[in-house]
Amino acid sequence: MSYTNESGGTTTLGTTPLPATYRFERTMKQGDNLTILASIGGGTAASEITCAILLDGKEVKKLTGRGVDASAVPVYVIGQ
Template sequence: MKKFAYLLLSCAALTTASSCSKEKEVAPTGPKEYQVEYKVTSNASVADYLSYDNESGGSTTLSNVALPATYSFKRTMKLGDHVGILASLPSGSPATSEITASISLDGKEVKKETGRGSSAQAVPVWVIGQ
């Protein structure tokens, strides 16, 4: 009888634990249009170099960009496609320099990175379905 009660309690505990678990977000299987937004901030006033995946899936490259900067567009992507940005400060910047770049999809921040130091750079990349 004790074994049966123990088994019953164990099953009840497992059922409760599994029903409380957080549901996993399901990635889209087909193409979906996303609102993509990149944000770049820094304690410096200018980024030496910016390169990001644009609305056509190609790259846009800029230099001597005033900060903070934001780039926003719509892009249709499918599972496995990616978006990314590289933002860097000029070489020889003060050791206390930092630059942060973030990626948001449909208003939700999905990736953020901060680089620090005299050659600071941030390179966040997000793969759809990640």
């Protein structure tokens, strides 16, 4: 799993037990973006992974990936 962190850089994690939640505060301006990449390697046809981005507690983007190599990559741009 990788995500845009509180400093605007990228944090990459190895194998992460699910469900997983990460919270941080970051001051952002119009046009800044937040990206999360979550994937399942070697799953089954029935595997599913969902990623959501919340801004001030409100869900602004959510994606679900399905299948053997399921991935979900939600991207949210401030002001979108």
